Amino acid sequence: MTRWRALQEADPAFDNPFLSPEFTLTVGELRDHVRVAVVEDGADLVGFFPFERHSLGIGKPVAAGLTDAQGLVHCKDLEFDARRLIRDCGLSVFEFDHLVAGQPMLSERHTLHESPIIDLSDGWAAYTETLKVNSGKTYKSTMAKSRKLQRDVGPIVHDYATTDPAPLHTLLAWKTDQYRRTGRTDRFSQAWIVELVERLLATQTDSFAGVLDMVYVDGRPMAGHFGLRTRDTLVGWFPAYDTSFAKSSPGLIQHLAMAERAAEAGIKVIDMGRGQKEYKDKLKTGQYAVAEGRVARMSAGASVHWMVRVPVRKARGTVMNSPLLLKTADRALKAYGRLRTAIQQ
Incomplete structure (x- = not known):
C-alpha cells in the first residue's frame, strides 16, 4: 500500500479515492472478481492496475458501474503495451x-466525457465569489430558501463527516426511493453494495475516508450525501434528500454547506462525477475529462464482448449527447417509476 499511495500522490491525475488502495481492498473483501496487477521495472514497482476479471476473460474496473475514476496508478512517463497488460492479466478485453487522464490505455479508440468539479483550492470565499458571477441567481435563491426554511420550520444544523451509521441508512432509504421514483435500478437492493458503503464509512485515515454529510431542519433530516475523500479531493457519490422538502432545493442547500465545510477541512476539489445533472451545471467551476472505451486483443471473448456491449454503448452515447433524446428518455423512466410504484402499492 505504501508504494501505491506514493505513486497516487505523486500525480494529480490520480488524486481520487476510487483509485486509492483502500477502495480496491474493501471491494475485494466483498467481490471474488477483484484483482490487482503489479507492474515492475526491474526491482522497482512502477504501477498498480486494479480490475475485475469475469467469465470469458472480460475485464472491468473495480466495482464497475459505481466508480467515477478508473485506471492504472503508475509512475510518470511509464510506457508499455496495453494489450500485453491485459493479456498478462488473463483478460480478453x-x-x-x-x-x-494520463493512461497508456488511451492509445485505443475512446470517447471523452466531462466530469464537473468544484475548485476550492483558493478557499470557500473565493468559490462563492465565482459562483455569484457564474450562477448568481442559483446562489441567491438557494440562500433565500435556506433562510425561509429556518423562519418557517426551524434551525438548520449541518453535520459534516459524521461516522454515525444511523443517518447513513436514512440517506440510503432516500436514494432507494429516488431510484424507484425515477425508474432506475436500485443499487442498494444488492446487499454487497450496502455493506461496501458501511465499511467505507468506517474507514477513516488521513489519506482516505468515507465522508457522510447530513443537513437537518428543526432536528429532522432533510438532505445528505455520502462520498469518499483523499487528502485533497472529495468525490460526489450518493446524494439524496427527503422529497417533502423538494420545493426548498434541499440538494443545493446541502451541497453548498458541504462545500464550505470541506474547504475548511482542507479539501481542494470536489469531483461531482460524470453525468449531466442540473445541479452540477449550477455549482461547477470547471471539469476533468474521463474516457470511455475498451482495450482488446484478438480472442473469442473480445468478439463476444464487442457484439454485446459496443452497440449498447453507442446507443447510450447517442441518447446522452442529444438533449432532446435525453429528456425523452428521462421522462419515460420517470413514467415507468410512477407505474412501478403504483403497482407495488
Whole structure:
C-alpha cells in the first residue's frame, strides 16, 4: 500500500479515492472478481492496475458501474503495451467508462466525457465569489430558501463527516426511493453494495475516508450525501434528500454547506462525477475529462464482448449527447417509476 499511495500522490491525475488502495481492498473483501496487477521495472514497482476479471476473460474496473475514476496508478512517463497488460492479466478485453487522464490505455479508440468539479483550492470565499458571477441567481435563491426554511420550520444544523451509521441508512432509504421514483435500478437492493458503503464509512485515515454529510431542519433530516475523500479531493457519490422538502432545493442547500465545510477541512476539489445533472451545471467551476472505451486483443471473448456491449454503448452515447433524446428518455423512466410504484402499492 505504501508504494501505491506514493505513486497516487505523486500525480494529480490520480488524486481520487476510487483509485486509492483502500477502495480496491474493501471491494475485494466483498467481490471474488477483484484483482490487482503489479507492474515492475526491474526491482522497482512502477504501477498498480486494479480490475475485475469475469467469465470469458472480460475485464472491468473495480466495482464497475459505481466508480467515477478508473485506471492504472503508475509512475510518470511509464510506457508499455496495453494489450500485453491485459493479456498478462488473463483478460480478453478491458472495458472502462471513467478512465482518468494520463493512461497508456488511451492509445485505443475512446470517447471523452466531462466530469464537473468544484475548485476550492483558493478557499470557500473565493468559490462563492465565482459562483455569484457564474450562477448568481442559483446562489441567491438557494440562500433565500435556506433562510425561509429556518423562519418557517426551524434551525438548520449541518453535520459534516459524521461516522454515525444511523443517518447513513436514512440517506440510503432516500436514494432507494429516488431510484424507484425515477425508474432506475436500485443499487442498494444488492446487499454487497450496502455493506461496501458501511465499511467505507468506517474507514477513516488521513489519506482516505468515507465522508457522510447530513443537513437537518428543526432536528429532522432533510438532505445528505455520502462520498469518499483523499487528502485533497472529495468525490460526489450518493446524494439524496427527503422529497417533502423538494420545493426548498434541499440538494443545493446541502451541497453548498458541504462545500464550505470541506474547504475548511482542507479539501481542494470536489469531483461531482460524470453525468449531466442540473445541479452540477449550477455549482461547477470547471471539469476533468474521463474516457470511455475498451482495450482488446484478438480472442473469442473480445468478439463476444464487442457484439454485446459496443452497440449498447453507442446507443447510450447517442441518447446522452442529444438533449432532446435525453429528456425523452428521462421522462419515460420517470413514467415507468410512477407505474412501478403504483403497482407495488
